[in-house]
Amino acid sequence: MILTCVDVDYREDGSARTAALLFKAWSDAEEIEVRLHTVQQTEPYEPGAFYKRELPCLLPVLEPLAPQLGAIVIDGYVTLDTEGRPGLGWHLFQALGGAVPVIGVAKTAFRGSAHAQAVQRGSASHPLYVTAAGIDVLDAAEHIRQMAGPYRMPTLLGRVDRACREAV
DSSP, X not given: OEEEEEEEEEOTTXXXXXXXXXXXXXXXXXOSEEEEEEESSOOOOOTTOTHHHHHHXXXXXXXXXXXXXXXXXXXXXXXXXXXXXXXXXXXXXXXXXXXXXXXXXXXXXXXXXXXXXXXXXXXXXSOEEEEEESSOHHHXXXXXXXXXXXXXXXXXXHHHHHHHHHOO
């Protein structure tokens, strides 16, 4: 089983760089591989439909890996409210045929996101907000709690953010 965390950096020229960090265990402090992908032209941001912009950036990296993946961690929400309104993570879960659990980790509470599990890490005064598809949200929250790093943001989630921003 391989785990991955992914992030996308949008560039001024309309392109986007996606990074996927692969790791073996929730407690790993180091990735085993970094995969990068560039989309030359992204869709414009559409309020309420962020997934339309993000999915075409994520899928080229994740689809070839899907049969090996135990879970994908994204920066954002899987579901947006208690009614299950789909967020990026839900659309990703569906795009991969519901075969790979998706865990969303958000830094801020979304209006209506009382369903998200608050996860306290390190000495941070503010929690992370965890949602999930294909895995129980309490299990997903525990996985995020177990991730390496002394700070609010797990080490590998910070590293995937830097990997896509710093990639040429």
